[in-house]
Amino acid sequence: MPTTAIKVDLPIEREYWNMLRLVRVAALLTFGVMIADVRAGSEDLDKIDPVMGYWEGEWNDEMSGAQGFCSARIVGQAKLSFRCLFEAEVDGAAAEFEFPLKAESAENLEFVGKIDLGDERGGEADYKYTVKEGKLTGTVSNDSVKVAITMERVYRKPPTLGAKAPEGAKVIFDGTSLDNFTKTDGKPAKWRLVEGGAMQVAPGGGNIVSKDKFLDQAIHIEFRTPYMPGMRGQARGNSGVYVGGNFEVQVLDSFGEPARDNEAGGVYKIAVPKENAALPPGEWQAYDITYKAPKTDSSGKITTPGEMTVVYNGKTIHDKIAVNAITQGGAGGDMGKPGPLLLQDHGNPVEFRNIWIKPL
Numbered sequence: 001m002p003t004t005a006i007k008v009d010l011p012i013e014r015e016y017w018n019m020l021r022l023v024r025v026a027a028l029l030t031f032g033v034m035i036a037d038v039r040a041g042s043e044d045l046d047k048i049d050p051v052m053g054y055w056e057g058e059w060n061d062e063m064s065g066a067q068g069f070c071s072a073r074i075v076g077q078a079k080l081s082f083r084c085l086f087e088a089e090v091d092g093a094a095a096e097f098e099f100p101l102k103a104e105s106a107e108n109l110e111f112v113g114k115i116d117l118g119d120e121r122g123g124e125a126d127y128k129y130t131v132k133e134g135k136l137t138g139t140v141s142n143d144s145v146k147v148a149i150t151m152e153r154v155y156r157k158p159p160t161l162g163a164k165a166p167e168g169a170k171v172i173f174d175g176t177s178l179d180n181f182t183k184t185d186g187k188p189a190k191w192r193l194v195e196g197g198a199m200q201v202a203p204g205g206g207n208i209v210s211k212d213k214f215l216d217q218a219i220h221i222e223f224r225t226p227y228m229p230g231m232r233g234q235a236r237g238n239s240g241v242y243v244g245g246n247f248e249v250q251v252l253d254s255f256g257e258p259a260r261d262n263e264a265g266g267v268y269k270i271a272v273p274k275e276n277a278a279l280p281p282g283e284w285q286a287y288d289i290t291y292k293a294p295k296t297d298s299s300g301k302i303t304t305p306g307e308m309t310v311v312y313n314g315k316t317i318h319d320k321i322a323v324n325a326i327t328q329g330g331a332g333g334d335m336g337k338p339g340p341l342l343l344q345d346h347g348n349p350v351e352f353r354n355i356w357i358k359p360l
Contacts, residue, residue, distance in 0.1 A: 045155065048227045048282040051101070051109060051131050052076045057151030059088050063144070066090075070149060072136070075256035076229030076281075080106065085256055101129065111138075121145050156279055158286040158313040162354065163220050169358035172210050172341060173199060181208040184331065184342070191345075198224070198353040201239060201345050208345075209245060209331065213338035216360040219243065219289040221341075224351045225253040227281040237281055239350040240268065242342035243291045245331035247323045249310055251350055254278040265312045268327040273310075273317035284353075285313055290360070294324055296336030306335065 045053055052074050060067040068089035075083045082101040087094050101111040109131040117125050122144025129138035129149070140147040165171050172180050175197025181189040183206050190205035225237030237253030247267060254264035255278045265273040265287075279285050288311040295304035305324035310317050326332060331342055343352060 045280060045282045046134075049076060049229075050134075051082055051103075052227070052229070053280045053283075054154045054156065055136050055151040056154050057136070057149065059147050059149045062146040062148065070151065072151065073256045074101065076227060078230050080104070080109075081229075083256065099127075115140065117142070117145065155283065156313070158279075158284075160220065160286045160288050160311075160314065161222060161284055163286075163288075165220070165356035166358060169218075169356045170212055171356045172212065173352065173355040175199075175353055178208075180211055181343075182211060183207070184209055194351060196353065198351040200349050200351045201343075201347075203345065203347045203349065206345050207329075207342055209340035209342045210357075211340070212357070213340050214244070214357055214359055215293045215338045217243075217291050218358045218360055219291070219341065220286070220354065220356050221289075221352060222284055222286050222354045223251055224284050224353075225251065225281045226349050226351075228253065228348070234262065234346075235348075237350060238344075238346035238348050240329065240342075240344035240346065241287060241289070242327070242330055242344065243289055243308065244293060244306075244335065244339035245333070245342045246326045246335055246339060247291075247306070247308065248327040248329060248344070249287060249289060251344075252278075253281040255280045259317075265310065265317045267308065267310070267318060267321065267323065268329075270323065270325065270327060271318055271321045273312065274319075275315060275317060277312040277315040277317055279313060287312055291323075292360070293337075293339075294335045296334055300334040300336070302335060 054073060056071040058067060059070045070088040073085040077083050080103045084099055084101050086097045097115060099115055103109045103111055111129045113127055115125055115127050116123060122142040125140050125142035127138060127140045129136060134153050136151040138149045178189040178191060178199060183189055189208040191202045191208060192200045194200045221241055228236050239251040240248040241251060242248050250262060250264055250266045250268050252264045254276055257263050257276060259273045259276040260266055261269055261272045264278040290309040292307040294302045294306035296302050302324050305322040307320050308318060308323050309320055329344060
């Protein structure tokens with residue numbers, strides 16, 4: 001069944017990319033360099049899959065002479081099979097499409113199908129896209145339009161990626177050892193040290209907790225989800241960052257998904273993120289979390305809710321939300337007392353690096 005176009009107001013994301021495109025051009029003309037937010041390439045992602053990820057470029061209608069900006073988020077679904085979330089700037093608004101892409105072979109990444117452009121653009125049209133050497137080219141055509149599309153793969157770098165621990169912060173993980181962590185029963189942590197100064201969940205190794213405990217705190221943690229295109233939902237790159245041992249900020253491959261409380265950035269079953277800021281699997285991402293612990297009485301009962309702000313890849317997705325109930329899988333205990341950082345083993349080889357916490 002062909003995909004139908006939806007006309008919507010130009011989103012903040014598009015405004016951001018329009019502005020960023022101008023800044024990038026100005027930076028190249030003035031300094032001969034690319035600004036840090038978008039990199040020319042990512043060796044890790046290129047090795048994982050040549051199609052999955054962010055793309056941006058331009059479209060041009062040969063019949064009308066119209067042209068504009070376009071972008072796509074391409075999400076892996078299975079071997080050589082993808083879901084494309086395509087957006088084109090048309091008449092000051094964004095026309096959005098979602099359609100499948102399937103190639104016959106890895107050597108010939110050509111995708112053909114049909115899409116419904118809506119009555120104002122002639123209805124059903126044929127599309128053909130080809131991915132080769134980091135470029136996506138294609139055509140969409142019927143009796144009313146003949147659109148050529150050219151896009152390049154782009155890579156976003158979170159602004160706090162690689163952030164150094166500030167004065168007064170405790171480095172919990174610097175890539176050299178797991179000495180600052182134990183299993184929840186106090187036994188040595190069994191996760192793996194891997195290349196790039198990271199540690200990787202060893203499925204079946206169990207959750208791990210920091211030896212140090214904190215009350216009010218600022219956390220910086222970087223993570224990378226594995227590429228698992230054949231999996232869906234909670235089975236796709238799942239882990240969690242439990243602040244104070246009790247409040248989970250979900251880690252998941254949520255690239256191309258709606259924002260939900262059980263998707264990446266969600267405070268599990270408590271708060272839905274303002275937006276989905278997830279990057280593609282295989283790309284390093286960052287959480288910067290500010291946490292004010294709940295106040296409790298002598299029995300451990302909460303008298304004043306806690307408060308949490310979460311910045312995900314540079315975007316504030318939770319702003320001083322109330323936290324007053326332990327999320328599923330939390331360590332438990334008196335939430336008004338110092339607690340550890342808990343990282344979850346959910347059976348997927350998620351990686352973490354550059355973890356530090358500053359008491360507040």
